[in-house]
Amino acid sequence: MSGRIASTAAEWAARLDAGPLDADASARLDAWVRADPRHQGALYRAQAAWLDLDRLASEHVAAERAALAAGREPEAAAPPVAAPTPPRARRARLPAGRLAAGLTAAAVLAGGGAWFLADRPPTYESQVGEMRRLVLADGSVLTLNTDSAVVVRMAKDRRRIALKRGEASFEVAHDASRPFLVTAGDLTVRAVGTAFDVRLRGGRVDVAVTEGVVELSNAGGRAGPPRRLAHGAAAEARDGVVAVSPMPRQVAEQRLAWRDGLLIFQGESLAAAAAEFQRYDGRKVVVVGDALAKRPVFGVFRTNNLDGFAEAAATLGARVEHRDGAVHLVQTTAP
Amino acid sequence: MAERARWIAMHLLPHEAEVRRWVGGRRRRFGGGYDADDIVQEAYARIGNMDFAAIRNPRAYFFETARNLIFEHVKRERVVMIDGLTDGDLRNVMDSGPDPETALSARQDLRRFQDVVDSLPPQCREAFVLRKLNGLSQRQIAAHMGLSESTVEKHLARALKLVLERYETADGRAASPDAAAKLRAAGR
Numbered sequence: 001m002s003g004r005i006a007s008t009a010a011e012w013a014a015r016l017d018a019g020p021l022d023a024d025a026s027a028r029l030d031a032w033v034r035a036d037p038r039h040q041g042a043l044y045r046a047q048a049a050w051l052d053l054d055r056l057a058s059e060h061v062a063a064e065r066a067a068l069a070a071g072r073e074p075e076a077a078a079p080p081v082a083a084p085t086p087p088r089a090r091r092a093r094l095p096a097g098r099l100a101a102g103l104t105a106a107a108v109l110a111g112g113g114a115w116f117l118a119d120r121p122p123t124y125e126s127q128v129g130e131m132r133r134l135v136l137a138d139g140s141v142l143t144l145n146t147d148s149a150v151v152v153r154m155a156k157d158r159r160r161i162a163l164k165r166g167e168a169s170f171e172v173a174h175d176a177s178r179p180f181l182v183t184a185g186d187l188t189v190r191a192v193g194t195a196f197d198v199r200l201r202g203g204r205v206d207v208a209v210t211e212g213v214v215e216l217s218n219a220g221g222r223a224g225p226p227r228r229l230a231h232g233a234a235a236e237a238r239d240g241v242v243a244v245s246p247m248p249r250q251v252a253e254q255r256l257a258w259r260d261g262l263l264i265f266q267g268e269s270l271a272a273a274a275a276e277f278q279r280y281d282g283r284k285v286v287v288v289g290d291a292l293a294k295r296p297v298f299g300v301f302r303t304n305n306l307d308g309f310a311e312a313a314a315t316l317g318a319r320v321e322h323r324d325g326a327v328h329l330v331q332t333t334a335p
Numbered sequence: 336m337a338e339r340a341r342w343i344a345m346h347l348l349p350h351e352a353e354v355r356r357w358v359g360g361r362r363r364r365f366g367g368g369y370d371a372d373d374i375v376q377e378a379y380a381r382i383g384n385m386d387f388a389a390i391r392n393p394r395a396y397f398f399e400t401a402r403n404l405i406f407e408h409v410k411r412e413r414v415v416m417i418d419g420l421t422d423g424d425l426r427n428v429m430d431s432g433p434d435p436e437t438a439l440s441a442r443q444d445l446r447r448f449q450d451v452v453d454s455l456p457p458q459c460r461e462a463f464v465l466r467k468l469n470g471l472s473q474r475q476i477a478a479h480m481g482l483s484e485s486t487v488e489k490h491l492a493r494a495l496k497l498v499l500e501r502y503e504t505a506d507g508r509a510a511s512p513d514a515a516a517k518l519r520a521a522g523r
Contacts, residue, residue, distance in 0.1 A: 003372065005372070005376060006372070006376070006496070006499050006500075007496055009499075010492045010493075010495040010496040010499055011489075011492045013492070013495055014488045014489070014491040014492035014495060015488060015492075017466075017473065017488075017491065018472075018473040018474075018484060018487075018488050019472075019473070019474075037376075037377050037380045037381070038372075038373055038376040038377050038380065039376075039380075040379075040380040040383070040384075041375075041376035041377050041378065041379030041380030041381070041383065042376045042379065044339065044340070044343055044379045044380060044383040045343065045347075045348070045351075045375075045376065045379045045499070045502075046495060046499060047340040047343075048339075048340045048341070048342075048343035048344040048347070048348055049344065049348060049495065049498050049499055049502060050340075050495055050498075051337065051340040051341060051344055052344035052345075052348060053448070053451075053467045053498065054467060054470075055344070056447065056448040056467075057448060057467045057468045059448075060448045060449070060468075061468065122471055122475055124470055124472075125472070129337060130337050131337060132470070134469075134470035135468065135469075135470070137469070261338055261341070302338065302388070303338075304337075304338050
């Protein structure tokens with residue numbers, strides 16, 4: 001019966017959540033999905049519900065934080081629920097309601113607490129094409145772009161995030177007693193309560209501030225005193241040199257469009273656009289022909305729509321070839 | 336893949352209970368040999384395989400897809416009478432439902448999360464909270480809890496099964512008695 005299908009779908013969704021499947025599991029999943037359209041639908045549904053729990057969780061934490069800030073019981077905890085609650089879930093020492101308190105305690109334990117500080121701070125990673133939203137123990141929200149990794153260390157006097165790879169955007173919960181420090185390469189971005197984006201590529205770090213103020217400093221301090229970067233400004237750090245430039249609203253929107261799953265191009269070269277798509281797709285994108293590579297690109301694409309981009313490139317005078325697991329855009333017309 | 340899941344989570348899941356109820360209503364009337372689960376799951380597959388970004392009104396599309404699938408099943412089983420499945424009937428149902436954007440209020444979402452966590456056995460709950468609230472990977476959870484990775488996976492699958500069950504009826508509780516009455520009237 002279908003209850004069993006839903007159940008099997010949930011098991012596969014949990015399996016996929018653990019990481020990439022090995023060849024055997026992949027073949028089994030494939031066979032199961034192909035056997036019946038209901039199987040595929042059930043899997044879509046299960047994966048959607050699983051993903052949606054991230055959103056529910058972050059909203060839950062945000063609501064709880066807001067309620068605590070306002071000095072009242074969190075609403076989420078107020079109505080009695082039918083589900084049985086074991087007595088030990090009541091953690092009366094916290095002001096928040098029953099379960100909410102339980103969750104907060106767990107969240108604080110995991111993010112800020114003792115057991116992770118011991119030796120290995122947690123690393124959070126996203127895979128190619130994946131975007132992950134995390135709520136940290138202090139209520140700050142961290143969004144990882146495709147193929148990115150951060151290490152989170154929460155301590156009593158500071159909140160420290162190391163961007164190891166890729167790009168992350170931060171909405172920092174205000175806490176003047178605990179600065180929020182993000183390091184990427186040599187650069188450190190210091191914030192108290194603000195929103196900003198950091199991208200690491202090769203030896204270069206880009207920072208964009210969309211709310212509040214941050215301070216930038218380079219490792220070793222050889223670049224002098226920290227530089228302030230306010231809302232609406234962007235910085236590029238390379239080889240110990242930090243260049244600050246204003247960031248018009250339009251540019252900010254473009255930079256952060258990835259959070260909505262979009263890529264926006266406003267005249268970037270086709271080669272640069274191709275490199276962006278490659279970030280989100282398992283396939284390599286190769287542009288052949290100087291004139292084609294330099295063609296400006298305008299438009300809004302979905303981050304996962306490399307094929308749509310290739311089609312658009314075809315209208316600019318390119319032939320699209322798929323070989324060796326790569327997408328080749330080959331110039332066909334003279335400039 | 337993540338994008339499809341996100342789209343489905345945002346545009347189909349909130350309406351599932353409503354579509355399911357409507358499909359269930361047809362079944363009672365015609366005694367067809369189909370099950371609401373079958374129709375709903377197949378509808379997810381059909382819509383999920385489309386260029387869903389082009390769908391303007393996902394809720395209406397969900398209903399239409401379910402309706403078409405019922406037709407197909409009914410045809411296969413050679414049931415002659417098909418009533419209450421015309422465009423007009425469908426429109427009545429769709430018009431009587433909640434505003435698509437507010438099918439599930441944020442508040443209900445929060446309660447659902449809490450309900451889910453509340454109803455899990457202790458180990459399962461801890462794994463689920465570490466995964467979803469703290470964002471640890473399954474491997475990290477296994478290391479922390481001293482469990483095998485496959486046990487963590489089983490705990491999480493169990494939590495997800497529970498969540499999925501809730502989507503079957505979730506907004507049944509949310510819908511006003513008035514909307515439910517209209518729904519019944521539309522099926523008359």
